[in-house]
Amino acid sequence: MDIPNILLQKADEITDKLKVKYPELAPFFKGCFLNTIETTVTKLDDGGYFVITGDIPAMWLRDSAAQLTHYIRYANEDGDLKEIIRSVIARQAEFVCLDPYANAFNAAPNSHSHNDETDFYHDLIWERKYEVDSLCAPLYLAHQYYMATLDDSIFTEQFRKMMYIIFDVFKKEQNHFQSSTYYFNRQNCPQTDTLPCDGKGNDVVYTGMTWSGFRPSDDRCVYGYLVPSNMMAVCALKKAAEMANIGYEDTKLESECRSLAFDIDEGIKEHGVYEHPKFGNIYAYEVNGKGDIILMDDANSPSLLSAPYLGYAKKDDEIYQNTRKFILSIHNPWYFEGKVAKGVGSPHTGTNKIWHIALTMQALTSDSMEEIENCLKMIANSHAGTFLMHESFDKDDDTLFTRPWFAWANSLFAELMIRLVED
Numbered sequence: 001m002d003i004p005n006i007l008l009q010k011a012d013e014i015t016d017k018l019k020v021k022y023p024e025l026a027p028f029f030k031g032c033f034l035n036t037i038e039t040t041v042t043k044l045d046d047g048g049y050f051v052i053t054g055d056i057p058a059m060w061l062r063d064s065a066a067q068l069t070h071y072i073r074y075a076n077e078d079g080d081l082k083e084i085i086r087s088v089i090a091r092q093a094e095f096v097c098l099d100p101y102a103n104a105f106n107a108a109p110n111s112h113s114h115n116d117e118t119d120f121y122h123d124l125i126w127e128r129k130y131e132v133d134s135l136c137a138p139l140y141l142a143h144q145y146y147m148a149t150l151d152d153s154i155f156t157e158q159f160r161k162m163m164y165i166i167f168d169v170f171k172k173e174q175n176h177f178q179s180s181t182y183y184f185n186r187q188n189c190p191q192t193d194t195l196p197c198d199g200k201g202n203d204v205v206y207t208g209m210t211w212s213g214f215r216p217s218d219d220r221c222v223y224g225y226l227v228p229s230n231m232m233a234v235c236a237l238k239k240a241a242e243m244a245n246i247g248y249e250d251t252k253l254e255s256e257c258r259s260l261a262f263d264i265d266e267g268i269k270e271h272g273v274y275e276h277p278k279f280g281n282i283y284a285y286e287v288n289g290k291g292d293i294i295l296m297d298d299a300n301s302p303s304l305l306s307a308p309y310l311g312y313a314k315k316d317d318e319i320y321q322n323t324r325k326f327i328l329s330i331h332n333p334w335y336f337e338g339k340v341a342k343g344v345g346s347p348h349t350g351t352n353k354i355w356h357i358a359l360t361m362q363a364l365t366s367d368s369m370e371e372i373e374n375c376l377k378m379i380a381n382s383h384a385g386t387f388l389m390h391e392s393f394d395k396d397d398d399t400l401f402t403r404p405w406f407a408w409a410n411s412l413f414a415e416l417m418i419r420l421v422e423d
Contacts, residue, residue, distance in 0.1 A: 001037075001041060001042065001043050002080070003034065003037050003038065004037070004078045004080040004081035004084070005078060005080075006074045006077045006078035006081055007033070007034060007037055007071065007074065007078075007081065008034075010033070010074060011029070011030045011033050011034055012030070014029055014033070014417065014418060014421055014422070015029050015030050017421040017422075018417060018421060021420070021421055022376065022417075022420070022421075024376075024377075024380045025376060025379070025380055025417065027387050028379075028380070028383070028387050028388070028413070028417075029414065029417050031387055031388055031410070032387075032388060032389060032410035032411070032413050032414045032417075033070070033410075033414040033417075033418075035388065035407050035410040035411070035414075036051070036067040036068065036071070036407045036410070036411050037071070037084075039054070039405065039407065040052045040053070040054060040067060040407045041084060042107070044107060044108075047087075048087045048090065048091055049083075049084050049087040049088055049091070050091065050107045051063075051064035051067055051068065051088055053067075053104075053406075053407060053408065054403065054405040054406050054407040054408070055403060055404075055405040055406070056104075057107075057112075058104040058105060058106060058126035058127070059091075059095075059104060059105050059106075059107070059126075060103060060104045060134070061092055061095065061096070061103060061104070061105075061134040061135070061137045061138060062103070062131070062133050062134050062136075062137040062216060063407070063408045064088060064092070064137075065088075065092070065137035065138060065140060065141040066137070066301070066408045066411060066412065067407045067408055067411045068084075068085055068088060068141065068411070069140075069141070069144065069411065069415060070411050070412075070414045070415040070418060071085065072085060072141075072144050072145050072148050073148055073418075075145065075148055075149050076148060076149050082149065082151065085141075085145055086145070086151065086153065086154055088141070089138065089141060089142045089145060089154050089159070090154070090156065090158070090159070092137075092138040092141070092162075093138065093156070093158045093159045093161075093162040094158065095124070096135065096138060096162045096165060096166065097158060097161055097162055097165060098122060098124060098125075099120055099122060099125055099128070100135060100165050100166065100169045101118075101120065101128055101130040101169070101182050102125045102126075102127065102128045102129075102130075102134075103127055103128070103129045103130070103131050103134045103214070103218065104125075104126040104127045104129075105124050105125060105126055106123070106124050106125070106126050108124075109122075109123030109124050110123060111123065112126075113125055113126050113127065114126065114127050114128075114186065116128060116184060116185060116186045116194075117183075117184070117185035117186070117187075117199065118182070118183060118184050118185070118199070119181050119182060119183055127218075128184060129184060129213060129214040129218055129220075130182055130184065130212065130213040130214060131212055131213065131214045131215065131216060131218070131229070132170070132173075132210060132211075132212040132226060132229035132230065132232070132233055133212075133216050133229045133232050133302050135166045135169060135170070135233075135236070136229070136232040136233055136235075136236035136302075138162065139163070139166065139236040139237075139239050139240050139243075140232075140235075140236060140239065142154055142159070142239075142243065143239035143242065143243060146243065146246070146247075152246070152247060154247075155243065155246070155247030155248060159247070160244070160247070160248055160250065160253070163240045163243070163244060163253060163257070164253060166236075166240065167237070167240070167253065167256055167257055167260060170210040170233060170237070170260060170264070171210075171260055173210045173211040173212075174206065174207075174208065174209070174210050174211070174263070174264075175206060176200075176201070176204060176211035176224060177200065177203070177204070180211075182200075182213070183195065183198065183199030183200050184199045184213055185198070185199040191220075192219040192220050192347070192348075193218075193219075193220070194220065195213055195220055196220075201213055201220070201221065201224050202222065202223060202224065202288065203288065203290070204223065204224040204225060204288045204289050204290070205288070205289040205290055206289065207225055207267040207270070207271040207287070207289040208263045208264055208266050208267025208270070208271075209225040209227075209230045209264050209267035209268060209271065209272070209287075209289075210225075210230060210233055210264055211224040211225060212224060212225075212226040212229050215229075215298060215300065216229070216298070216300035216301060216302060216303075217298055217299075217300045217346050217347070217348035218348070219346075219347055219348050221286055222286055222294055223286040223287055223288035223292055223293070223294060224286075224288060225267070225271065225272070225286060225287045225288060225289060226285070226286050227268060227272040227283050227284055227285055227286065227287065227304065228283075228285070228297075228301075228302040228303050228304050228306065228307070228310075229302050230264050230267065230268055230272070231268065231302060231307055231310055231312040231313075232302040232310050232312070233261075233264055234261045234264050234265045234268070234312060235261075235310055235311045235312055237257040237258070237260055237261035237264070238257070238258065238261050240253070240257045241253070241254040241255075241257035241258045241261070242254075244257065268283075271287050271289055272284050272287055273319060274293055274295065276295070276322070276326060278326075278331065279322045279323070279325055279326045279331075280318075280322045281318070281319050281322055282295070282319065282322045282323040282326050283304050283307075283319060283320075283323045285297060285298070285304060295326070295331075295332075296332055296333050296334055297323075297327040297332055297334065297335075297344055298334060298344070298346045298347065298348075299334070299343075299344045299345055299346045299354075299355030299357050299358035299361075299392070300346060300348070300355075300357065301357060301361060301412075303344075303358070303361065304323050304327060305323075305324065305327050305328075305344065305358065305361055305362060305365060306361050306364075306365065307320050307323075307365075308320065308365045309361060309364050309365055315365060315366075315367050316367070324365075327344060328343075328344070328362070332344065334346060334347065336351070336352050336353070336354055336395045337395065338352065338354075338394070338395025338396040339395070339396045339397075340354075340378070340381060340382050340393070340394070340395060340396060340397065340398050341354050341359065341378035341381070341382050341393075341395060341398075342354070342378070342395070343355070343358050343359045343362065343375075343378065344358035344362070345358070345392060346392070349391065349392040349402055352394055352395050352396070353392035353393065353394060353395070353402070354382075354392060354393060354394075354395050355391065355392045355409075356379060356382070356389040356390055356391075356392075356393070356409045356413065357389075357391075357408065357409050357412055359375050359378055359379050359382075360375070360379065360389075360409070360412045360413050360415075360416050361412070362375050363375035363376065363416055364412075364415070364416055364419070372420075379413065381398070382398040383398065384398045384399045384401055386404065388404070388405075388410055389406060389409035389410045389412075389413050390402060390403055390404060390406060390409065391403035391406045391409065
């Protein structure tokens with residue numbers, strides 16, 4: 001597939017700027033910036049575009065949106081790039097309308113998907129792990145694209161149908177055990193790959209938040225109310241309300257989305273904040289509404305660390321700052337310090353593994369140039385000679401890493417570099 005000219009141009013322009021401002025990072029930029037378009041975007045026989053996550057031949061709603069985010073600012077300068085992003089927005093709407101509980105899809109119907117026990121099947125579905133952030137991602141991508149281009153052609157009837165479906169699912173999953181038919185069982189797998197209690201998940205009570213079966217890592221939630229994903233849902237619903245007004249003058253959908261966003265936000269404030277003896281009021285990672293909580297953060301976004309990036313909290317918000325201090329300390333069970341770097345990891349990859357996404361997100365959400373530069377140094381020293389981002393690497397030996405081809409991590413790093421030299 002031909003690469004849009006604007007991306008080739010920007011890859012060289014920004015690399016030249018980095019050679020002056022951050023010379024140690026200049027060799028990373030072009031490869032990371034172009035990684036999505038060079039290795040994960042395919043034009044299909046129907047003329048539309050499909051985006052795989054990298055080393056897995058399926059399209060995650062979350063990943064595909066994140067992989068394209070750093071290109072959106074240039075879409076108005078190149079018709080080919082505009083068409084690619086517009087096509088992915090349409091395909092995401094198609095997938096959500098097919099099944100809002102699936103997190104990843106095939107380019108065409110096939111038999112290569114996971115064979116799980118659940119309440120809906122289709123050969124286009126690669127995996128049916130229900131993740132709140134999977135439904136937020138298409139709203140973020142479309143809203144950002146429209147704000148950059150004012151291209152209202154994305155507001156099709158299928159896109160409106162998608163927004164109604166997302167609203168309905170978020171509303172239904174406020175009362176998961178009473179209202180939802182969704183369940184998920186996978187056999188012969190780690191416990192984190194399936195849901196307990198006959199596939200329905202551990203018990204929760206109503207909080208106002210919306211339930212999620214799995215985390216952005218694709219690991220199951222222990223408690224069903226995943227606070228960072230609910231933060232993203234608050235922002236996504238507000239974006240949906242805005243698009244319902246702009247694209248369709250649909251006051252009913254606009255009002256319903258705003259009302260649901262308010263309810264979820266109130267649930268976060270009432271049930272998702274914990275008074276920590278050392279850090280003060282901080283956000284919990286997961287809760288069940290019955291008093292049980294998990295205090296941690298995960299490298300995958302949405303994370304608690306990413307709250308300002310998501311648009312949920314200001315960087316100087318007191319509860320966020322308290323939470324940030326907790327996350328970036330040994331009190332977070334998934335924070336590690338070693339010879340190569342110190343940062344946040346994930347239960348998904350086990351102990352002593354730090355994620356490039358987390359280091360990049362730490363820099364993106366910091367107001368301290370000293371902290372940002374420390375993150376950049378750790379990133380520059382942890383690529384194992386590949387000049388690309390990975391999923392995770394050992395805190396003491398960066399040659400021990402997972403996923404050499406992980407486009408989301410490359411795109412997020414490229415976004416950080418663009419912000420540092422252009423914004």
